[in-house]
Amino acid sequence: MRVESLSVVLDSAAGSRPILSDVSFDVAPRSVLGIIGESGSGKTVLSNALINWIHKPLRLTSGRVLYQGRDLLALPEQAMANLRGREIAYIGANPTIALDPTIPVGHQIVEKLKEVEPGISEADARKRVIDTLDAVRIPSAVRRFDEYPFQFSGGMMQRAMIVDALVSNPKLLIADNITQPLDVTVAAQIIRLLRDLQSAFETSIVFISSSLGVVTDTADDVIVINAGRIVERQPAARLTAAPEHAYTRELIAKVPRLWAEAETPEPSPGNDIVLEVRDVERTYVVRDRTRLFGENRVRAVRGVSFDVRRGESFGLIGESGCGKSTLSRLLSSIEQPDKGSIKVEGRDIAGLKGTPLLEMRRRFQLLLQDPYNAIPAHASIGRTIEEPLRIHGLARGTALKQRVRDVMTEVGLSPDLYDNLPVGLSAGQRQRINIARALILEPSLMILDETLSALDQVEQARLLALFETLQKRHGITYLYISHDLAMVRRVCARIGVMYLGRIVELADNHTIFENPAHPYTRTLLSSVLTVEPKPFLPETYLMEGEPPDPIHIPAGCTFRTRCPFASARCATEDPHLVATAEGNGAACHLEPGHLPPSSLLPAPAGRTAACLET
Structure with missing residues (x-):
């Protein structure tokens, strides 16, 4: 593919605004070309232009996209449709949102x-579909x-979309920010998978992302795009x-560091407990489609206990499907624990209903995400921001509107947006709402x-700074549930895995990132796609596949x-988390010293990297 002088504008009542300006590049056969830029730089519009998917209010003003000598932007829609997907x-x-929720995944790909x-x-x-799966x-x-589709995790859904894309053996694959919503272990597996498949299918890949670590780990060559150029x-x-x-250089400087120059948040100075969780469990009963009137029990949350102190930021990390979101629904009383x-x-909010729950x-x-x-x-x-005040009867009239405008200013939204609809706002602005x-x-x-x-990492940094300001000003306690380890490293003083x-x-924080006691924690850290050296090497710790059912x-x-x-002990005896005097603990039969040492630290004298419990 060759892109020549591509320019796209956005038409609006205020006039035309350039989105892409004079963009030119080549995609070599059997190569991976990375495209990196911040949110709003024009990456997604560029990815759509490569498949002639530019619609109003976007408008192509100049340029060509040549695929095997043919200008895709000049092709009739039927001719273009014959190329897309083939x-x-x-x-x-x-x-x-890419698959029909009413049809089995494999059947859709066969279709x-x-x-x-x-x-x-x-x-x-x-x-062929099963072989590609x-x-x-x-x-x-x-x-x-x-x-x-609802029976697939996020990581499996993304792999299913790769199957959907590759099952026809395409010559060119355009991957637009496909690892952004994935946890670190799945993202690392997807990256390795793309490289393996690119070699096996001899497919050229245009890999677009807002994460510099992901792009540099994936691509042969990298294009940096800023403000559409x-x-x-x-x-x-x-x-x-x-x-x-x-x-x-600015992009590289903004990449969060997990180890080099990383700042460790200070723990909360007091012992006042805001959130106390004890032995929480949640099991779902689902239909077993293999048996008439059969049922299965999905154990989503199993005996979770932890405390969150007033004014601190506590983190919960783990892969997709580990129970984080189920736990968040329990903690926010959307669902009740068993x-x-x-x-x-x-x-105790677990049994509250009606007016007492509304007050709490x-x-x-x-x-949410x-x-x-x-x-x-x-x-x-x-109207969206004032709704909670109306529900709780806390303000009305002029006082209500003034309170809303004050809060909008506090979170970085212009009060002039009060009567506007959210259409056209960026993801960061919507999250501020x-x-x-x-x-x-x-x-x-x-x-x-x-x-x-x-x-993206720039807008994320702005909102994290806002959260820190609000915490200092109002004494708010935060529970961060996330797969973004760099973000958790920056803001959370204590962390549960x-x-x-x-x-x-x-x-x-320091123990989790510098000397974790559980192999799974080290696996998560080995999976992070970053531009800095990692203390836990993927070849030692990186897992394959999904967690057990x-x-x-x-x-x-x-x-x-x-x-x-x-x-052998691990196969029969279930380890339990036992906290030390410092409050740290891991549910593992191995002693921390029996794990391979960090690659960034010297091995202790007399101990080999393979010294395991016998």
Whole structure:
């Protein structure tokens, strides 16, 4: 593919604004070209232009996109439709909206394959799809073929979209920010998978991302785009070692560091407990489609206990499917636990209903991940933010409107937006509306469930600074539930690590990131895609595949099926988290000294890297 002088503008009532300006580059055969830039730099518009998917209010003003000598932008729609999905494949950042929720995943991909290759038989199409599901390492591909999208985790959904893209053996794959919503272990597996498949299928890949660590770990060459213009192109290794443009150097400087120059947050000075969680469990009963009237029990949360002190930032990390979001629904009283207690400021909320629950909801607020679906599109910004005050009867008339405008100013929104609809606002601005809606009730606890994961690192840094300011000003306590380890490293003084519904390690920030006691914690750290050296090497710790099925949890240690250091004891005896005098602890039979030492630190004298419990 060759892109020549591509320019796109956005038409609005205020006039035309350039989105892409004179963009030119080549994509070599059997190569991976990375495109990096901040949110709003024009990356997604560029990815859409490469498949001739520019619609109003966007307008192409100049340029060509040449694919094997043909200008895609000049092709009739039917001719372009014959290329999309056949020779040119596209994967977006949100796999959950790409498939029909009423049709099994494998059947949808077969339908696409038969459309691309009309002569292929049903049996051959099914076999090719299952083989490709195997190739992307989806476990039990034959069984998963007949499962619905809601039965797939986020990581498996993204792999299914890779299958959907690659099943027709395309010559060019455009991947637009596909690792942004994924946790670190799945993202690392997807990156390795793309490289393997790119070699096996001899497919060229245009890999677009807002994460510099992801792009440099994936691409052969990298293009840096700023405000719709290409400012630099270099080989991936040289880009981080010797950036030439000031904007590239600024991007590299903004990449969060987990170890080099990392600041460790100070723990809360007091012992006042805002959130107390004790032995919380949640099990779902779901239908077993293999048996008439059969049922399965999904153990989503298993015996979780921890405390969060007033004024601190506490983090919960773990892979997709580990139970973090289920736990957030329990902590915010959207669902009730089957067992255990959840106390907010000393009051057990697990059994509250009606008016007592409504009154307690003023004390804790939940902020969700998706900044678009969390806000009603038909309501004005001011009406959305003032709704909690109306529900609780806390203000009305002029006082209500003034309170809303004050909160908008506090979170960085112009009060002039009061009567505007949220259409046209960026993800960061929409998330500020969510923050304002929660803050207006003056809560003591905010539960942030992947609240910043949809934002690029620059906008994320701005909101983190806002959270810190609000914490100092109002004494708010934060519970960060996230797969973004760099963000957790920066803001959380204490951290719990979840695996398969259970907390397997609980420790202070320094211990978690510098000398964790559980192999799973080290696995998470080895998976981080970053521009700095990592103390825990992927070749030692990186896992494959998905966690065990929560319906069929293995005996003994639940991590042993993926642990590189599992012993015979791990197969029979379930380890429990036992805290030390410092409050740290790990649910593991191995002593911390029996794990391989950090690659950034010298090994203790007399100890080898393979010294395991016997």
